[in-house]
Amino acid sequence: MPDRIEITINRxxxxxxxxxxxxxVLRREGIYVPTLCHHDRLEPYGVCRVCMVKVxxxxxxxxxxxxxxxxxxxxxxxxxxxxxxxxxxxxxxxxLGRCPNEKSVVEFAHRHGISKSRFSAxxxxxxxxxxxxxxxxxxxEIVGARALGFMSRGPDRxxxxxxxxxxxxxxxxxxxxxxxxxxxxxxxxxxxxxxKSRHGDVRPCRYALMGFYPGGVCANSYECRRCDIDQKFRExxxxxxxxxxxxxxxxxxxxxxxxxxx
Ligand code: SF4
Ligand code: SF4
Ligand code: FES
Numbered sequence: 441m442p443d444r445i446e447i448t449i450n451r452x453x454x455x456x457x458x459x460x461x462x463x464x465v466l467r468r469e470g471i472y473v474p475t476l477c478h479h480d481r482l483e484p485y486g487v488c489r490v491c492m493v494k495v496x497x498x499x500x501x502x503x504x505x506x507x508x509x510x511x512x513x514x515x516x517x518x519x520x521x522x523x524x525x526x527x528x529x530x531x532x533x534x535x536l537g538r539c540p541n542e543k544s545v546v547e548f549a550h551r552h553g554i555s556k557s558r559f560s561a562x563x564x565x566x567x568x569x570x571x572x573x574x575x576x577x578x579x580x581e582i583v584g585a586r587a588l589g590f591m592s593r594g595p596d597r598x599x600x601x602x603x604x605x606x607x608x609x610x611x612x613x614x615x616x617x618x619x620x621x622x623x624x625x626x627x628x629x630x631x632x633x634x635x636k637s638r639h640g641d642v643r644p645c646r647y648a649l650m651g652f653y654p655g656g657v658c659a660n661s662y663e664c665r666r667c668d669i670d671q672k673f674r675e676x677x678x679x680x681x682x683x684x685x686x687x688x689x690x691x692x693x694x695x696x697x698x699x700x701x702x
Contacts, residue, residue, distance in 0.1 A: 445513035450520055459510035463491065466506060466519065473506050473519050474528070474552065476535075476621055477572035481687060482581055484508035485573050489531035494518040503527050533557045540566040544622045562595035569599055569624035575616035582690050583650075585609040588616060601625070610634055611649040612662075615684040632662045647673055651689045 443458040449471060456465045461484065466473050476488040486508040493506045496516045506519070518524050532549050537559025539545040549555065561567065576588045576599060587610035591600045612635040617627035635646065635658075647669055648656035656669075664670040673685040682688055 445511065447511050447514070448516040450518060456511050459512065462493070462504075462506040462509040462511050462517065465511060471519055474532075474548075475507055476548070476570065477574060478507035479574060479578070479619065482574070482577045485577065488535065488570065488572055490528060490535070492524065492528045492531060494521070494524050494527075528552075529554055534559050535570050537561060538567050539570060539622065542566065542568045542570075542622050542624075545570060548621075567598075567624075568622050570622055571597060571599075572621060574619040574621065575599060575625045578615050578619050578686075579610075582686055583611065583613055583615060585611055585613075599624070608638075612638075612646055613650050613684070613686050614646075615686045618684045632664075635662045645669065647685070650686050652685075 444455055445458045447454055447456055447465070449466070449469060454465060454469055463473065463475065463478060473493060474490045476490050477485045478491065484507050486505040489505055491506045492503050493509075494501055494517065495504050495509070496518070497514065503524075529552060532552050532554050534557070535545055536549040536554060537557035538561060540557065540561055549557075571590070573590070576590060579588045580586050589600050590597055592598060612627075612632070614627040617625040635643070643658040643662065645653075645656035645658045646662070646664060648654055652673070658667075660667045673688070677683070677685040677688050680688060680691075682691075
């Protein structure tokens with residue numbers, strides 16, 4: 441069992457495990473801090489910066505991202521002062537500036553009291569991708585397909601999708617679009633096309649490709665939404681608190697823990 445330590449959050453003493461991610465402590469204590477790029481089943485990424493809080497030690501302090509900050513004995517956190525909200529809201533404004541027409545980003549900003557941004561969009565009409573990397577990471581860490589990646593740098597940075605290059609490794613599981621917090625990653629139409637073009641007349645079931653029952657064949661022309669097998673696995677995943685059945689397949693394989701985005 442990890443060593444127990446004591447930290448302070450918003451003037452209240454709290455116990456935690458040594459080097460436990462701050463976001464886990466905050467959630468356990470019922471303290472809201474927004475997250476966008478974080479997912480409990482994926483390695484921390486710390487890129488969206490909407491989860492910023494202040495940590496102090498005596499007179500020294502700094503702002504840190506709570507999703508990947510490991511707590512240590514004596515840390516003093518501020519998650520709610522005006523200064524902290526200002527820093528956090530700056531990150532939200534930056535996202536709104538990048539994606540001014542993306543409904544989910546606009547709504548997220550509104551929920552945090554932000555309706556306009558000082559930052560301007562780099563692409564005409566704005567982007568729909570916040571570069572959170574959830575799709576890339578889930579495809580790599582959970583699916584193991586590594587079909588997605590980022591290309592270019594700076595304002596031109598974007599996710600390279602399977603329907604741009606149609607990589608052989610994509611199994612059409614669709615978890616990338618399930619986790620995408622915006623409308624940027626759309627797999628519903630594409631995954632059927634990818635699977636049909638990939639497998640010709642011999643059509644392995646998507647759930648066989650995900651590792652549930654090797655050798656299973658699709659008798660439904662990849663119309664998963666109309667398939668009992670798909671419904672059953674989706675229900676099972678929901679019962680287990682998973683957004684997508686692929687997490688169950690990997691949990692049965694004993695690889696990852698539970699959780700979700702907020
Ligand atoms: S559908 Fe699955 S395998 Fe294909 S890119 Fe998305 S997460 Fe990766
Ligand atoms: S496509 Fe979606 S999940 Fe992928 S980086 Fe962009 S916003 Fe995040
Ligand atoms: S940086 Fe912490 S949730 Fe994105």
